[in-house]
Amino acid sequence: MVKRFLKGLGAVALGATPILALGAMAGSAGAVQSAAAVSAGGTTTCQAIGKYLFSPSLTNAGVVTTMSIKVSLKNCSGSAPVSGGSLSATAATSTALPLTCGSFLNEGVLPTVTGLIRWSGSAGPVMPSAVTIAGANNFTNLSGSNENLVSVDLPTAISSGSFSGSGSSVTFANLLSKLTNSALGSKCGAGSTGLKGFTFGTGSLSGTVTVTGAAS
Numbered sequence: 001m002v003k004r005f006l007k008g009l010g011a012v013a014l015g016a017t018p019i020l021a022l023g024a025m026a027g028s029a030g031a032v033q034s035a036a037a038v039s040a041g042g043t044t045t046c047q048a049i050g051k052y053l054f055s056p057s058l059t060n061a062g063v064v065t066t067m068s069i070k071v072s073l074k075n076c077s078g079s080a081p082v083s084g085g086s087l088s089a090t091a092a093t094s095t096a097l098p099l100t101c102g103s104f105l106n107e108g109v110l111p112t113v114t115g116l117i118r119w120s121g122s123a124g125p126v127m128p129s130a131v132t133i134a135g136a137n138n139f140t141n142l143s144g145s146n147e148n149l150v151s152v153d154l155p156t157a158i159s160s161g162s163f164s165g166s167g168s169s170v171t172f173a174n175l176l177s178k179l180t181n182s183a184l185g186s187k188c189g190a191g192s193t194g195l196k197g198f199t200f201g202t203g204s205l206s207g208t209v210t211v212t213g214a215a216s
Contacts, residue, residue, distance in 0.1 A: 028087075036124035040162035041215035042079035047203045048175060048209040049074070054099075057194030062100040067091045067111050069133060069154065071201075073209060076122075080163070080211070083122040089133055090113025101188035101195050104183050105150065107137045115187070115209075119162060129161040129211075131170070139180045150177045150184060152200045158213060165214025175200045175207040 049069035056063055058142045059198040071087040071181065091111035112134040133156050141151045156170035176199040177184070201207040 002132040014035050024136055025132075035124055038081075038121075039125045039215040040080050040082055040119060040121070040126045040216075041165060041166075041213060042081075043210065044076045044078040044080040044082050045208055045210045045211045046073035046076040046084065047201075048072070048172060048207045049199070050154075050175065051197055053150075053197040054195065057196045058101045058104055058188060059192075059194040060100055060102065060188045062098045062103075064098050067099075067113060069113055070116075070138070071209070073117070078210075081121055081123050082119045083160075085119040087115065087117045087131065089131060091114040100188065101185050104195075105138055105184055107139050109149075110136045116161075117158075127161045129163050130159045132157050132159060138177055141176060146176055146205065148180045149205070150179060150181055150200075151175065152177065158211075161216060163211050163213030164216040168213030169211075171210045171212075173208050173210075174205075176205040178205060 030130070048071050050069065053068040053070065054065045055068075056065055058065060058127060068090040069087070070089075073085040073087065074081050076084050078142050091113045095146045101111070102108070104110065112132060113136070114130075114132050117129040117131055119128060133154050135155045138150050141147060141155065147158050152172075152175040154175070156172070158164045158168045158170060177198050179198060184198060
């Protein structure tokens with residue numbers, strides 16, 4: 001009886017060895033999958049679809065509002081190891097400016113917003129880019145088939161993270177909304193709830209953004 005019991009223990013011990021080995025292998029694979037994010041450099045051009053958001057909504061009376069800008073970056077191509085991303089930036093409440101619909105839609109001075117571009121890596125995790133958008137403005141497009149549509153201008157600088165090396169730049173192009181100045185302005189008229197925001201770069205009006213810089 002004793003010999004049989006000891007023999008059984010030996011079988012259990014031997015049987016446990018492969019399980020421990022598999023556990024170690026799984027741990028190694030997990031370590032590979034959770035590789036550290038890298039700082040991307042080079043150039044990428046992406047489709048840009050964005051929106052402005054205001055809290056509270058803009059009116060003709062003028063309010064102190066928190067302005068947010070969100071841009072989805074898709075179908076990226078170029079030398080940088082990114083496939084897409086998303087920009088999210090907000091003006092701190094303490095720096096928000098009193099705005100009216102008129103000043104916002106007619107090249108008025110807008111609050112500086114700060115935030116991040118979170119990148120989707122094409123070959124692994126990529127560090128985000130810290131950005132500042134200063135001097136954003138909106139103006140009426142005066143030429144071509146999209147005449148009278150509101151166009152969005154977002155002067156963006158990268159302060160740290162991916163693409164923040166020497167010579168970094170962010171260039172937005174053709175970011176048009178589907179609405180005219182008067183259509184957006186009408187949302188602020190008497191009896192309306194104000195302008196909560198609007199989208200740009202959608203559908204046939206799709207714009208692009210090009211990001212260039214060395215890895216930090």
